[in-house]
Amino acid sequence: xxxxxxxxxxxxxxxxxxxxxxxxxxxxxxxxxxxxxxxxxxxxxxxxxxxxxxxxxxxxxxxxxxxxxxxxxxxxxxxxxxxxxxxxxxxxxxxxxxxxxxxxxxxxxxxxxxxxxxxxxxxxxxxxxxxxxxxxxxxxxxxxxxxxxxxxxxxxxxxxxxxxxxxxxxxxxxxxxxxxxxxxxxxxxxxxxxxxxxxxxxxxxxxxxxxxxxxxxxxxxxxxxxxxxxxxxxxxxxxxxxxxxxxxxxxxxxxxxxxxxxxxxxxxxxxxxxxxxxxxxxxxxxxxxxxxxxxxxxxxxxxxxxxxxxxxxxxxxxxxxxxxxxxxxxx
Amino acid sequence: xxxxxxxxxxxxxxxxxxxxxxxxxxxxxxxxxxxxxxxxxxxxxxxxxxxxxxxxxxxxxxxxxxxxxxxxxxxxxxxxxxxxxxxxxxxxxxxxxxxxxxxxxxxxxxxxxxxxxxxxxxxxxxxxxxxxxxxxxxxxxxxxxxxxxxxxxxxxxxxxxxxxxxxxxxxxxxxxxxxxxxxxxxxxxxxxxxxxxxxxxxxxxxxxxxxxxxxxxxxxxxxxxxxxxxxxxxxxxxxxxxxxxxxxxxxxxxxxxxxxxxxxxxxxxxxxxxxxxxxxxxxxxxxxxxxxxxxxxxxxxxxxxxxxxxxxxxxxxxxxxxxxxxxxxxx
Numbered sequence: 001x002x003x004x005x006x007x008x009x010x011x012x013x014x015x016x017x018x019x020x021x022x023x024x025x026x027x028x029x030x031x032x033x034x035x036x037x038x039x040x041x042x043x044x045x046x047x048x049x050x051x052x053x054x055x056x057x058x059x060x061x062x063x064x065x066x067x068x069x070x071x072x073x074x075x076x077x078x079x080x081x082x083x084x085x086x087x088x089x090x091x092x093x094x095x096x097x098x099x100x101x102x103x104x105x106x107x108x109x110x111x112x113x114x115x116x117x118x119x120x121x122x123x124x125x126x127x128x129x130x131x132x133x134x135x136x137x138x139x140x141x142x143x144x145x146x147x148x149x150x151x152x153x154x155x156x157x158x159x160x161x162x163x164x165x166x167x168x169x170x171x172x173x174x175x176x177x178x179x180x181x182x183x184x185x186x187x188x189x190x191x192x193x194x195x196x197x198x199x200x201x202x203x204x205x206x207x208x209x210x211x212x213x214x215x216x217x218x219x220x221x222x223x224x225x226x227x228x229x230x231x232x233x234x235x236x237x238x239x240x241x242x243x244x245x246x247x248x249x250x251x252x253x254x255x256x257x258x259x260x261x262x263x264x265x266x267x268x269x270x271x272x273x274x275x276x277x278x279x280x281x282x283x284x285x286x287x288x289x290x291x292x293x294x295x296x297x298x299x300x301x302x303x304x305x306x307x308x309x310x311x312x313x314x315x316x317x318x319x320x321x322x323x324x325x326x327x328x329x330x331x
Numbered sequence: 332x333x334x335x336x337x338x339x340x341x342x343x344x345x346x347x348x349x350x351x352x353x354x355x356x357x358x359x360x361x362x363x364x365x366x367x368x369x370x371x372x373x374x375x376x377x378x379x380x381x382x383x384x385x386x387x388x389x390x391x392x393x394x395x396x397x398x399x400x401x402x403x404x405x406x407x408x409x410x411x412x413x414x415x416x417x418x419x420x421x422x423x424x425x426x427x428x429x430x431x432x433x434x435x436x437x438x439x440x441x442x443x444x445x446x447x448x449x450x451x452x453x454x455x456x457x458x459x460x461x462x463x464x465x466x467x468x469x470x471x472x473x474x475x476x477x478x479x480x481x482x483x484x485x486x487x488x489x490x491x492x493x494x495x496x497x498x499x500x501x502x503x504x505x506x507x508x509x510x511x512x513x514x515x516x517x518x519x520x521x522x523x524x525x526x527x528x529x530x531x532x533x534x535x536x537x538x539x540x541x542x543x544x545x546x547x548x549x550x551x552x553x554x555x556x557x558x559x560x561x562x563x564x565x566x567x568x569x570x571x572x573x574x575x576x577x578x579x580x581x582x583x584x585x586x587x588x589x590x591x592x593x594x595x596x597x598x599x600x601x602x603x604x605x606x607x608x609x610x611x612x613x614x615x616x617x618x619x620x621x622x623x624x625x626x627x628x629x630x631x632x633x634x635x636x637x638x639x640x641x642x643x644x645x646x647x648x649x650x651x652x653x654x655x656x657x658x659x660x661x662x
Contacts, residue, residue, distance in 0.1 A: 003650075005556040009515040009527055014556040015646045079638075079646045092534045094555045150637030158636020169638055177643030184340040196340055203423045224425045225336040225345040277641035296641075304635060305489020306481030307410075307500055310608035310627075312508030315346045315410045319334075 002099030041163035078103035117263035154273025189290035197292035217253035222320035229318035333430030372494035409434035448594035485604025520621035528623035548584035553651035560649035
């Protein structure tokens with residue numbers, strides 16, 4: 001079982017994943033280049049993966065066989081495990097607990113080559129529908145405090161398999177970064193009695209210089225203090241603190257906007273490695289007037305180096321106004 | 332002039348470096364492979380760099396000519412600039428200021444190939460002596476609030492030139508990460524009236540399972556909650572909140588320990604890309620019983636991906652106890 005350890009100075013938790021333990025010279029990580037034939041995520045290879053948790057597809061299809069259009073499975077090398085108790089304990093001055101949680105993979109389509117922008121609209125929607133369904137299911141497990149949904153595309157962005165997929169990780173504690181975001185939004189609300197994200201929405205809409213695209217429910221823009229070149233947020237134009245409460249028409253708008261924005265990024269940056277992350281509220285938080293979920297897309301181009309690690313300060317060589325202009329104009 | 336922008340939610344500052352602005356397809360960054368001949372940091376090419384700020388070497392040597400053993404120059408593409416006023420201002424709901432600060436490069440030796448472990452002892456000491464000297468000088472500039480000294484080695488760790496060098500960046504605000512560390516140490520002190528780093532030192536010395544090496548003034552160990560495989564701290568065994576107050580014998584002990592630990596890392600991991608960072612107190616903080624400087628060394632092996640970015644949670648596949656054993660046993 002993996003172990004969670006808490007940094008005694010800044011309180012950041014780290015997952016020490018002994019199961020994935022590597023000998024020194026196995027670094028850098030092995031590159032798993034794979035094509036349709038040997039890919040564990042391609043149809044026909046269902047027996048190679050752990051048994052599926054959820055699948056969409058042909059009616060009457062047998063579980064763990066072909067005929068699916070989207071499939072959710074436990075990660076074969078999970079960084080957290082669903083069985084077991086938390087067993088919080090001290091070790092002298094240090095704090096640790098068992099690595100209880102969930103780590104699932106959402107195989108976005110049977111097609112090894114098609115990324116979100118290339119999928120039919122209903123299949124793109126299914127991806128976000130699956131996120132919602134999995135969060136609602138895992139939320140019933142009272143040991144879990146937070147779920148992060150994210151996508152790593154390309155080896156440089158942390159992906160080990162190239163078949164389009166995203167992941168979710170449910171943790172038994174609220175991660176530091178999530179706490180910071182909720183805390184920051186709360187301070188703004190206490191001071192102004194307004195949601196900081198709704199304020200951002202208003203200013204971005206009125207200035208328009210960082211806007212990438214807009215539809216009925218969503219605004220896509222490059223944030224004012226972007227840490228990375230071409231970083232883009234897809235922010236709901238309606239206030240909602242819980243992604244999992246998304247309605248059918250909003251889900252459809254989110255899928256369309258993600259297809260649009262990822263298509264633009266892929267054209268402008270020649271299909272870069274990228275990450276996306278759904279920023280959401282902790283599972284047990286009630287609806288709040290100050291937290292507001294959003295999707296953050298980060299094309300990977302710069303190296304995070306000593307200065308960024310030591311200071312938490314990012315250096316971005318592309319002003320978001322310029323990035324937004326490139327993306328906006330790419331059709 | 333670069334611009335500093337503040338994230339309105341979590342308060343993180345970002346440097347928008349327009350001078351370094353890149354067109355979309357210039358990503359990923361150009362690789363500057365260079366050898367002794369074309370290297371701007373090699374002796375004989377002094378005229379290619381901005382004029383030197385400090386140099387050690389032959390007595391009576393002419394400035395900006397060969398004959399040096401260590402040379403400090405302004406970064407040719409600085410992310411912050413020393414001239415100008417801060418000019419803090421709002422932009423609607425957003426906050427920004429001019430990118431005033433300093434960005435210097437410490438060319439560690441004239442030798443293009445020799446890393447710290449291969450240098451003669453006195454030259455290794457000179458590197459840390461130069462850090463101290465530059466901090467003491469910049470400290471007199473009252474616009475500056477913090478100085479981060481760091482090293483990026485290898486392209487993957489963010490270096491663009493291969494000649495051994497380190498850098499310092501002085502910022503007009505205390506970076507978020509530094510504030511967190513000082514804040515965390517302060518909380519521990521308020522609760523226990525002890526320095527958290529002195530407590531760590533005691534526990535690591537007594538358990539010994541994560542110790543890499545020890546000398547009169549310093550302990551090197553892999554921290555309990557290491558974020559990265561083979562992450563190693565060199566922690567002063569004496570309490571000191573200011574690196575720049577280091578005495579001559581301590582400086583000599585630090586250089587020897589860094590040579591020893593970097594040599595071990597280079598043997599065990601086959602000279603990996605790496606970063607090191609000196610964690611220090613903000614410039615204007617008085618001496619404190621709770622802050623305690625240290626050198627953190629991070630070999631780069633894993634990719635920071637969506638989960639880490641979204642959660643601030645790190646996943647480390649090598650328990651620090653195992654990493655420490657490999658390093659300890661490598662002679």
